Amino acid sequence: MLSVSGIRKAFGGVQALDNAVLRCDPGEIVGLIGPNGAGKSTLVNVVTGVLRPDAGTVVLGGRDLTGTGPGAICSAGIARTYQNLRVFHSLTVMQNVEVAHSRCRQLTPDRAARVSASALLKTFGLERHANALAGELSYGSQRRLEMARAMATVPQILLLDEPAAGLNDEETDQLGEVIRLVATQMGAGIVVIDHDLKFINDICRHLFVMDQGRPIAEGTPERVWKDPRVIEVYVGPGTETGTGDQRDTVQGV
Amino acid sequence: MTTDALPATPSAASRWILRGLTGGIITALPVVAIGLYFIGFAPNYYQHLAAAALVNLIIVVGLQVFMGNSGVPQLGHSAFVGLGAYGLAILATPVALKKLSIPHAPFGLSQITLSPVIAIPISFVVVAVLALVSGRIISRLSGVAATIVSLAFLVIVHSVFLHWPELFKGNQAFFGIPKIFGLPAIIAGAVAAIVIARLFRESATGLQLRATADNLQAAEALALDSRALRRRAWLLSALICGAAGMLYAGFAGTISPKVFYFQQVFLTLAMLILGGMGTVTGAMLGTILLSFGLEAIRSVETGVSVLGIQMPAMLGLSGVALGVVIVLCMALRPQGISGRYELDEAIGALLRRNSRMDKAE
Ligand SMILES: Nc1ncnc2c1ncn2[C@@H]1O[C@H](COP(=O)(O)OP(=O)(O)O)[C@@H](O)[C@H]1O
Ligand SMILES: [Mg+2]
Numbered sequence: 001m002l003s004v005s006g007i008r009k010a011f012g013g014v015q016a017l018d019n020a021v022l023r024c025d026p027g028e029i030v031g032l033i034g035p036n037g038a039g040k041s042t043l044v045n046v047v048t049g050v051l052r053p054d055a056g057t058v059v060l061g062g063r064d065l066t067g068t069g070p071g072a073i074c075s076a077g078i079a080r081t082y083q084n085l086r087v088f089h090s091l092t093v094m095q096n097v098e099v100a101h102s103r104c105r106q107l108t109p110d111r112a113a114r115v116s117a118s119a120l121l122k123t124f125g126l127e128r129h130a131n132a133l134a135g136e137l138s139y140g141s142q143r144r145l146e147m148a149r150a151m152a153t154v155p156q157i158l159l160l161d162e163p164a165a166g167l168n169d170e171e172t173d174q175l176g177e178v179i180r181l182v183a184t185q186m187g188a189g190i191v192v193i194d195h196d197l198k199f200i201n202d203i204c205r206h207l208f209v210m211d212q213g214r215p216i217a218e219g220t221p222e223r224v225w226k227d228p229r230v231i232e233v234y235v236g237p238g239t240e241t242g243t244g245d246q247r248d249t250v251q252g253v
Numbered sequence: 254m255t256t257d258a259l260p261a262t263p264s265a266a267s268r269w270i271l272r273g274l275t276g277g278i279i280t281a282l283p284v285v286a287i288g289l290y291f292i293g294f295a296p297n298y299y300q301h302l303a304a305a306a307l308v309n310l311i312i313v314v315g316l317q318v319f320m321g322n323s324g325v326p327q328l329g330h331s332a333f334v335g336l337g338a339y340g341l342a343i344l345a346t347p348v349a350l351k352k353l354s355i356p357h358a359p360f361g362l363s364q365i366t367l368s369p370v371i372a373i374p375i376s377f378v379v380v381a382v383l384a385l386v387s388g389r390i391i392s393r394l395s396g397v398a399a400t401i402v403s404l405a406f407l408v409i410v411h412s413v414f415l416h417w418p419e420l421f422k423g424n425q426a427f428f429g430i431p432k433i434f435g436l437p438a439i440i441a442g443a444v445a446a447i448v449i450a451r452l453f454r455e456s457a458t459g460l461q462l463r464a465t466a467d468n469l470q471a472a473e474a475l476a477l478d479s480r481a482l483r484r485r486a487w488l489l490s491a492l493i494c495g496a497a498g499m500l501y502a503g504f505a506g507t508i509s510p511k512v513f514y515f516q517q518v519f520l521t522l523a524m525l526i527l528g529g530m531g532t533v534t535g536a537m538l539g540t541i542l543l544s545f546g547l548e549a550i551r552s553v554e555t556g557v558s559v560l561g562i563q564m565p566a567m568l569g570l571s572g573v574a575l576g577v578v579i580v581l582c583m584a585l586r587p588q589g590i591s592g593r594y595e596l597d598e599a600i601g602a603l604l605r606r607n608s609r610m611d612k613a614e
């Protein structure tokens with residue numbers, strides 16, 4: 001399992017992460033939420049080795065990965081997608097997945113088949129576009145392609161940074177189904193960051209809430225949404241100031 | 254899902270070889286056609302021009318292997334062309350002629366004449382050793398730093414050619430190299446270079462290298478080692494350029510250091526930029542178009558008569574044209590004529606679009 005604790009990271013004077021925490025078990029879907037600028041993407045960058053933390057540890061299955069590079073962390077079994085998409089535009093859809101394959105560890109034939117490029121494209125609904133250049137895909141398809149590419153590394157933990165951003169309701173529902181499938185069939189633990197709280201509440205059993213780099217609550221959605229500090233962050237101090245929409249979402253849990 | 258996907262791994266391995274081979278052969282077809290036309294119908298003078306153009310094609314393909322796949326701009330490739338050419342010249346030129354040209358060559362090289370069958374592999378080894386050394390440095394750099402270091406490498410190699418006259422005969426022509434290659438051999442070399450470059454592009458290494466060029470951060474997060482990948486491409490690029498040098502030396506019989514310097518660097522660079530550095534097709538197209546274009550300009554350069562009117566000589570026009578090609582391409586179509594698609598991929602995409610339109614009707 002992934003266990004991240006006590007992460008601190010400052011950019012100049014900005015304390016982007018202040019004792020941030022995150023945990024995820026294989027097959028589990030957890031949510032990482034918080035307002036814009038809370039430090040969610042920075043935490044993903046620390047966990048995946050893009051950024052070196054000032055303090056704290058990243059441990060996967062008992063192995064301390066803190067401070068190792070992105071490649072080593074990928075090989076150890078943590079994969080990710082990007083808030084600002086980073087598909088390989090000039091490669092075909094199929095090649096985007098194959099290129100991620102080429103470095104993965106020895107697999108049993110059964111597992112290898114499940115993560116074969118064609119099987120992954122099928123899982124993520126991209127098989128029709130296999131030979132198209134990735135740069136020519138729609139925004140929603142590029143998001144799914146990033147997930148397929150990440151799964152090709154056969155990760156134990158998959159970090160999704162705002163996978164539903166820019167998707168319509170129907171696409172978001174489909175995405176939720178795919179995420180569940182990845183967790184149950186492939187056994188990966190999945191961390192989902194998103195601002196669509198209905199989507200998060202639908203698929204996550206456990207939530208981590210951050211604000212200004214600090215963890216402010218964690219637990220089941222039911223518990224988290226009753227936490228006064230979470231309500232304050234999401235609805236604002238004093239319930240009157242919140243918009244109707246936000247109150248609906250929070251109370252609708 | 255599980256069972257039908259099982260054989261995917263072995264078939265994926267043979268799929269890239271098939272793609273590379275068919276793609277390479279399709280891309281090489283225009284070259285073969287033009288080459289055969291020149292062998293069959295063109296006067297001797299034009300056969301020489303065709304040979305020079307095809308040597309350039311091999312250099313451009315070599316340049317594409319590194320620059321096109323890694324996205325790292327470099328200007329040093331002519332150093333490897335020169336090393337290949339001088340390697341063959343020094344090893345294979347008959348002792349009698351070496352007594353005249355390089356009588357004091359070190360390591361007893363003036364006392365021996367090697368058969369091309371041995372001289373060529375040894376020249377490749379020399380090129381490979383220098384590529385491995387320079388590749389260790391180049392692979393760590395990107396952008397302007399890589400360009401400057403590759404240029405410095407070119408200048409160093411050129412200086413050694415000039416200032417070690419006992420071995421390279423200084424800035425004088427090195428003559429008497431056995432003319433072992435004719436136009437057919439150079440055509441075969443160009444076809445081989447195109448097919449090899451295309452196979453490399455489709456191979457796992459080529460694919461991974463293109464991913465690092467496309468988005469380095471995403472590629473490194475997939476555990477791809479950009480330095481190791483660049484080193485491999487640099488080595489292959491150097492070997493292809495070295496082969497071009499050997500073919501040139503064995504065709505012309507005479508070489509000198511200035512052949513493998515800035516003029517060649519910029520000519521081949523303009524060819525690659527015009528055609529499109531992202532693809533082997535681009536290397537092929539750019540070389541053919543610019544070779545014909547420059548030859549047409551050269552005939553105007555010296556003054557021709559059009560409809561009985563004598564045009565003035567415009568010396569230097571071809572140099573200007575070369576510069577204009579680079580500037581216009583960079584400004585208007587930086588991806589070159591071919592863009593992102595290889596010839597066979599463009600044909601495939603066209604066919605797919607047509608069949609989709611048929612179905613839609
Ligand atoms: N590379 C960076 N340099 C400087 N400041 C940064 C950098 N990345 C993020 N930050 C700052 O860190 C804070 C957290 O940002 P981020 O992790 O992107 O938040 P979130 O993903 O939760 O919206 C913000 O104040 C942001 O401006
Ligand atoms: Mg973010």
